[in-house]
Amino acid sequence: QLCRPLDPGLAVFAAYWHRGYACHPAAIEAKVRELAPGLRTAWITTPEYAHTLPPGVRLLHPGSAAYWTALARARFLVNNVNFTPRMRKRPGQIHLQTHHGTPLKHMGLDLRDRPAAARGMDFGELLERVDRWDYSLSANRHTTLVWERVYPSGYTTLPYGSPRDDVFQHATEDDVARLRARFGIPAGSVAVLYAPTHRDYQRRSVPRLDAERVARALGPGFTLLVRPHYFHTPGEGVGGGGIGNMVSSGGRVLDVSGHGRVEELCLAADALLTDYSSIMFDYANLDRPIVIHADDWDAYRAARGTYFDITAAPPGPVSRTEDELIALFTTGAWCGPRSAALRAAFRARFCPYDDGRAAERVVRRVFLGERQELLPPVVPLAERRPAPAA
Structure with a gap:
């Protein structure tokens, strides 16, 4: 040939x-x-x-x-x-x-x-x-x-x-509604996409967040869409005993690891919760709130190396502990004026052509x-x- x-x-x-x-x-x-x-x-x-x-x-x-x-x-x-x-x-x-x-x-x-x-x-x-x-x-x-x-x-x-982010500029309100219905997000619920990244310094995936505890703390007004990194098996590394293919915490934690098109998950979510995943750069194109959970930032940066300090120039509020993360959502800081200002600066830097x-x-x-x-x-x-x- x-x-x-x-x-x-x-x-x-x-x-x-x-x-x-x-x-x-x-x-x-x-x-x-x-x-x-x-x-x-x-x-x-x-x-x-x-x-x-x-x-x-x-x-x-x-x-x-x-x-x-x-x-x-x-x-x-x-x-x-x-x-x-x-x-x-x-x-x-x-x-x-x-x-x-x-x-x-x-x-x-x-x-x-x-x-x-x-x-x-x-x-x-x-x-x-x-x-x-x-x-x-x-x-x-x-x-x-x-x-x-x-x-x-x-x-x-x-x-x-x-x-892959072109769809963010073309999707409609009806498209978003259809996706939310497909994923089983309750009407009126704030959907938070939790998408952590892989840790090179760990031999196996260790939970960085107890998704079920967070969902219970946030209450019935929130739904967590959990999507582990594609290197990991469904539900791995999300705490609470693992999510697997089940819906737990009264339907407020949804395992979406089996859905291949992450852009559709982004469209369905009202906010993104991540750590150091590059999904934050994509999601910023939607101009929706982003929260960074950086509980192991020093270890991650030492093992992998990073090009800038995401905690110093984040796309939204930063938490270091699970309790701080819960407080960001329960106080409304996740979507407040400071969150919008951080996101605007982040978009200007990283989304010029999208x-x-x-x-x-x-x-x-x-x-x-x-x-x-x-x-x-x-x-x-x-x-x-x-x-x-x-």
Whole structure:
């Protein structure tokens, strides 16, 4: 197959090490079908996630003959992580690396002195993979500076925003209501999405928060949507004995770990509760309250390394203990004036391009070959109207 001509009409996509149709590649694939219908799209995923693919998208099983044929001959290759090291990129192929979030924690070459996070990473092999990239997607100036330093190569940076967040600018009040009904959020309840990140310094997941205790303390007016990091099993690391696939605390703690589209969870939630997850940068585009629970900030920063102090420049109020967290919600500080001011500064820094047309800019530049000056201009922050909270 490597000796046969490239297929100029084929684009191959993947995300999260073959965990289904998700993230920036999914938003870009959908926009390719809309703006470049002459292209055929194929998605690499395992049978476990095959149900996530929309109609009209060809399924490629990792390791199959069709998989290797597609990697050898597709004109376009899109992923939010790296493809297999066995892939041989050919002249004429275009590789778009979308990444999967704004970096707070150290990445790439910055992990050379972080053994707990690097876990035996082969940095020479990493640089060989980076050399395949033709384009690297960036959501803000901070991300551009980090990626170009920790993934050095000759690719072109595309400062176009986060395609997976485009939906935040297009979803309607009815869309939000439908999602809340699907997740079982009671009418009139304040839905808080709790999405913690992975800890490199722990051999196994240790609960950072007792979700059931927090739900009891907040009372019937609140509902917690619990979504552990995708490295963990459902309910792992949320305290209260684990959530699993059950609904607990009188229906006020909902396990949503099985739902693959995190953007839909964000749309359904009235507020985000996280620690150091990059989901905060995405959720800020909704201009809804964000609370940071930083109970182990010093340990996390020492083990992983971070690019700035999120407790000093947060997107909202910060708690250090579970009792402080409960107080932030029971006193109303989670959505008060200071919360809004912190969020406004955070959005100005990290959401400059996320106006709902990031995927369109990518498709027009990479797949259709349009010149930079002809791409849709970015809508200023003050003129954006993200989906309203319930």
